[in-house]
Amino acid sequence: MHNNVLILDFGSQYTQLIARRVRELNIYCEIHPFNKIPNELSGFKAVILSGSPFSVRAEDAPHPDLSRIRKQLPVLAVCYGAQYLAHFNGGKVEASEIREYGRANLSVIKDGEALFAHITENSQVWMSHSDTIKELPQNGVRLASTPDVLNAAYRIDGEETYAIQFHPEVYHSTDGKQLLENFLVNIAKVEQEWTPEAFVDMTVADLKKQIGDDKVVLGLSGGVDSTVAAVLLHKAIGKNLYCIFVNNGLLRKNEFESVLDQYKHMGLNVKGVDASARFLEALAGISDPEGKRKAIGKTFIDVFDDEAHRIKDVKYLAQGTIYPDVIESVSVNGPSVTIKSHHNVGGLPAYMKLKVVEPLRMLFKDEVRRVGAELEIDKELLGRHPFPGPGLAIRILGDITPEKVRILQEVDAIFINGLKEWMLYDKVWQAGAILLPVNSVGVMGDERTYEKVVALRAVESTDGMTADWVNLPYDFLQKTSNTIINRVKGVNRVVYDISSKPPATIEWE
Numbered sequence: 001m002h003n004n005v006l007i008l009d010f011g012s013q014y015t016q017l018i019a020r021r022v023r024e025l026n027i028y029c030e031i032h033p034f035n036k037i038p039n040e041l042s043g044f045k046a047v048i049l050s051g052s053p054f055s056v057r058a059e060d061a062p063h064p065d066l067s068r069i070r071k072q073l074p075v076l077a078v079c080y081g082a083q084y085l086a087h088f089n090g091g092k093v094e095a096s097e098i099r100e101y102g103r104a105n106l107s108v109i110k111d112g113e114a115l116f117a118h119i120t121e122n123s124q125v126w127m128s129h130s131d132t133i134k135e136l137p138q139n140g141v142r143l144a145s146t147p148d149v150l151n152a153a154y155r156i157d158g159e160e161t162y163a164i165q166f167h168p169e170v171y172h173s174t175d176g177k178q179l180l181e182n183f184l185v186n187i188a189k190v191e192q193e194w195t196p197e198a199f200v201d202m203t204v205a206d207l208k209k210q211i212g213d214d215k216v217v218l219g220l221s222g223g224v225d226s227t228v229a230a231v232l233l234h235k236a237i238g239k240n241l242y243c244i245f246v247n248n249g250l251l252r253k254n255e256f257e258s259v260l261d262q263y264k265h266m267g268l269n270v271k272g273v274d275a276s277a278r279f280l281e282a283l284a285g286i287s288d289p290e291g292k293r294k295a296i297g298k299t300f301i302d303v304f305d306d307e308a309h310r311i312k313d314v315k316y317l318a319q320g321t322i323y324p325d326v327i328e329s330v331s332v333n334g335p336s337v338t339i340k341s342h343h344n345v346g347g348l349p350a351y352m353k354l355k356v357v358e359p360l361r362m363l364f365k366d367e368v369r370r371v372g373a374e375l376e377i378d379k380e381l382l383g384r385h386p387f388p389g390p391g392l393a394i395r396i397l398g399d400i401t402p403e404k405v406r407i408l409q410e411v412d413a414i415f416i417n418g419l420k421e422w423m424l425y426d427k428v429w430q431a432g433a434i435l436l437p438v439n440s441v442g443v444m445g446d447e448r449t450y451e452k453v454v455a456l457r458a459v460e461s462t463d464g465m466t467a468d469w470v471n472l473p474y475d476f477l478q479k480t481s482n483t484i485i486n487r488v489k490g491v492n493r494v495v496y497d498i499s500s501k502p503p504a505t506i507e508w509e
């Protein structure tokens, strides 16, 4: 990529948002930790320095050497970045009397400055800092102020270096996108050529070159990411792509058949492997959530290994890894604490000797969906809710038995079909049912029942990292609860989960 923007991450919670905003301008960008500046900078046209939880005055604060960047490339320094440039170049940064967090309005903007083209006084900006720039660095020229912050924006004379105290990437900075456009397009002259179409062309060409005539095996889940990865690879290498869809016995009702059927129309070479018995055996007697996840992860690998051996001379394993997965494992703070062991992230054991291809590793989920649309993948498939690889096993609390799987499949199908019928499915990020390890007393036809409780969960989210429970209509909940209790033998009570993430997670295990 020769039209690339480098975002240096100092650990801000907003760094990913900067990347999203830049991509929304059809400009490609990559996030790199501040202490791992790429050796080769020739592909980069501009650099953005992120914010940070650190204070520049702290001894252990990020202190990167920018000598290969400043005066060579246009720089936009945000918040910590702006403070960093001031503090170490003759300016002064101090703790401000009040922590400034939230909305502010620009009160003064210097005339005729390219960074503020089309932005007028009073423009709302989002602040999030407790230090403040008291004095500008050498050759600093003030560009904007707010009533509380004198140096809300400055540039350095004689170089294309700009700095802002506020966060243009945050939605509440009304003209944030305009400011980024002013910097990237007008000042740094980066071309806006990052489109789904360009991505498909470039990726297919790269995959052809990388893989040549070798064979690739790919795990297909029926989900968005692996499907888009498969169609891209298919475009590049055709029949040398071998897709494997594993029935782990923990899929939704009828999903194995319907997903296989769906792929038939797409010209992909897909093999369905029914390994339900193997998974259920591996799970027998395990109640601990992490224990279940590990058993499933291991069985997936075993099944895959067996299948890969059946394909002669296969060299590559393709995965639908997307950018948030990648960022998490290289971020400034390192991989975050293990909350849950995602079955697919552990990597492959060395004995499999397959090289990994990940055509989507630089895309966000919404971009994956747009690439999918460009590839003319069915709208319904692209709009599917995410579904975890360990499937219903992490929605059945306690140990797994075929009977419990059956009950949950029925409940889940009623809930999901109901959402579709009520035109609610597309308004929800993800939904599902959870089978609780609890019996409750009920009365049906004058007889006492003592049966299972299920919880329904529906959340709104943009990336799964945070989520809110959905305010589903009472009428819908009432109807769904009735249908479940009447139709699913073994369930006599339905509850609705009203916890947000954090502190809860989306899945219960």
Ligand SMILES: Nc1ncnc2c1ncn2[C@@H]1O[C@H](COP(=O)(O)OP(=O)(O)OP(=O)(O)O)[C@@H](O)[C@H]1O
Residues within 6 Å of the ligand: 218, 219, 220, 221, 222, 223, 224, 225, 226, 227, 244, 245, 246, 247, 248, 319, 320, 321, 344, 385, 386, 387, 388, 389
């Ligand atoms: N039943 C399955 N059979 C084969 N591979 C699977 C299966 N379930 C998951 N995988 C593999 O694990 C990867 C990760 O699953 P994950 O659910 O995160 O992504 P996805 O299913 O592709 O997309 P989505 O996030 O939309 O569900 C998949 O891309 C796929 O390669």
Ligand SMILES: O=c1[nH]c(=O)c2[nH+]cn([C@@H]3O[C@H](COP(=O)(O)O)[C@@H](O)[C@H]3O)c2[nH]1
Residues within 6 Å of the ligand: 340, 341, 342, 343, 344, 386, 387, 388, 389, 390, 430, 464, 465, 501, 504, 505, 506, 507, 508, 509
């Ligand atoms: O492929 C997956 N393998 C897993 O092991 C896994 N665990 C959770 N999820 C999905 O990730 C998102 C966030 O889930 P949590 O809030 O429960 O951590 C939600 O969308 C979950 O469905 C998984 N996906």
Ligand SMILES: NC(=O)CC[C@H](N)C(=O)O
Residues within 6 Å of the ligand: 012, 050, 051, 052, 053, 054, 055, 056, 078, 079, 080, 081, 128, 129, 130, 131, 132
């Ligand atoms: N958001 C930021 O980059 C904050 C920078 C610095 N930690 C401050 O509090 O001022």
Ligand SMILES: [Mg+2]
Residues within 6 Å of the ligand: 221, 223, 224, 386, 387, 388, 389
């Ligand atoms: Mg999935």
